[in-house]
Amino acid sequence: QVQFVESGGGLVQPGGSLRLSCTYSGRGFSIYAMGWYRQAPGKQRELVATIGSGGSTNYPDSVKGRFTISRDNAKNTVYLQMNSLKPEDTAVYYCNRPNNQVSWGQGTQVTVSS
Numbered sequence: 151q152v153q154f155v156e157s158g159g160g161l162v163q164p165g166g167s168l169r170l171s172c173t174y175s176g177r178g179f180s181i182y183a184m185g186w187y188r189q190a191p192g193k194q195r196e197l198v199a200t201i202g203s204g205g206s207t208n209y210p211d212s213v214k215g216r217f218t219i220s221r222d223n224a225k226n227t228v229y230l231q232m233n234s235l236k237p238e239d240t241a242v243y244y245c246n247r248p249n250n251q252v253s254w255g256q257g258t259q260v261t262v263s264s
Contacts, residue, residue, distance in 0.1 A: 152176030152252040154245050159258030162235055170230040170258060172245035180223040185248040186230045188241035188260075199230055200248050213239075235262045 158170040170186070183202045189195040199219035200208045207219050218231040228245055242257040 154252075154255035156243060156245055156255050156258040159243060159260045161261045161263065163264050164236060164262055166235050166262070167231070167233045168235065168260060170232065170243055170260075172228045172230075172255070174226045174228070174245075176252070179226040182247045183249055184219075184221060184228040185246060186217075186219060186228070187244045187246060188239075189244070189257075190238075190241040193241075195244070197248065198243075201228065232260070235260075237262045 153175040154172055156170060156172045158168060160168060162168055181203050183200055185200040186198050187195050188198050198210060198213050199217055201219045201221050209217060216232065216234045219228065220231070221228045230243065232239065240260060240262050242259050244254055244257040246252065246254060
């Protein structure tokens with residue numbers, strides 16, 4: 151069974167940085183596009199970063215220039231470097247495969263507050 155385990159969240163002041171990690175337990179990590187999502191209280195889950203199997207990346211305007219997704223295929227891990235954090239970035243962050251989603255992990259809480 152494919153599982154994702156997210157980590158690295160926490161409480162950070164506005165303008166601060168965090169680096170999230172997501173470890174994938176399934177097979178064939180390197181062939182899948184991977185994505186980071188977030189869900190704030192009372193809102194729908196949204197996609198905030200994707201990385202293709204070849205390393206191409208994509209971001210919505212809300213995080214472009216502040217967030218960077220990367221992957222280490224040898225470690226079955228995808229990362230999200232988040233800089234210049236804003237209070238509106240507060241959410242639970244998850245990873246999954248954008249093109250063929252599987253079960254969601256528990257996510258990692260990111261809180262941006264002074």
